Amino acid sequence: MYSVGMSTPERLIESTRELLWERGYVGTSPKAILERSGAGQGSMYHHFKGKPDLALAAIRRTAEEMRATAEAVLSSPGTPYQRIEAYLRRERDVLRGCPIGRLTMDPEIVASQELRAPVDETLDWLRERLAGIVEEGKEQGQFAPGLDGEEIAAAIVATVQGGYVLARASGSPAAFDTGVRGLLALLRPTA
């Protein structure tokens, strides 16, 4: 429970972010949010219109954070291959899954234009960012000229998102790493 140095709306948003990550939108109840945040019923409905409104604030913040984290790794020095490798091998809490990607399996998120938008925009941005790096690699002769940046980027993001699925199914992060090694082996410049 968040108790120090945070305003009530902050505590509500942070608690909601955690619960959405752990249990998804459908699995997260207002009651659970109140308990975790230490806020009262009245406070929550004073600061937010309801569960969807609070979830939107939480999802937007998580999306921003994920984007910033990815950008930090992707803009680090190194060759295109090295930057992609750094992204794929970056430390992750694999068994917790992706706080953004997991939302796509939630029926109420997907059904809501508003709630789905930040999820879509984040994954879309990531694909575009990676596609640009692949194109850079092609120009530098690091990747085969026949490869399509957008296709490779989609395969990279999918491998990460699917890696979480494999890891959670098996109860171990190993499967994530195995898939990442497989993709890196396929991407590795021969030169």
Add this chain to the structure above:
Amino acid sequence: MYSVGMSTPERLIESTRELLWERGYVGTSPKAILERSGAGQGSMYHHFKGKPDLALAAIRRTAEEMRATAEAVLSSPGTPYQRIEAYLRRERDVLRGCPIGRLTMDPEIVASQELRAPVDETLDWLRERLAGIVEEGKEQGQFAPGLDGEEIAAAIVATVQGGYVLARASGSPAAFDTGVRGLLALLRPTA
């Protein structure tokens, strides 16, 4: 609602399978199952011990079905690359997601040894099956000898599972296909 030619337990299982696919375990209520199946409260608790028991029966059947579908494609004639391509390009209801993979994002499935087991076993079987095909391809000189069958297999399954995530995020199956094309481009034998 299932009404003809099916026993009550059958109707309950089929309705549960659909709901688990659409809404996950946490998002599926006994009431919704009863409404969809047309069965009464009493029938459900007569044939099954409760929601977890019914879900287990539903998940086991979905797992069997998924395995049979995959095996049919993977054992079809063709070179290893062609069989992998056939698997990746196989017709899918992409926006509905994977009925097995989506369960890994459900906190109560992952928390339950019993409910997670069929999910784990199915994805594990699939990885092993694909790994064998990759090894075949290496023997035939279709894939580079340096590749690891298990790694490539994990990347393939992850690309599919992650492809569903991308598709559902964007609300269109296109992203799934883009990722698959990217992976196939990387796998394609040059010879």
Add this chain to the structure above:
DNA sequence: GTCTATATCATGATAGAC
């Protein structure tokens, strides 16, 4: 801004008649 009270419906099940 926060609190407690209240409201309505859903959840997940049990009991016992038929």
Add this chain to the structure above:
DNA sequence: GTCTATCATGATATAGAC
């Protein structure tokens, strides 16, 4: 085997006092 109570608790709010 199926049906209709019944039940305790949770979900998702609203109302109004403080």
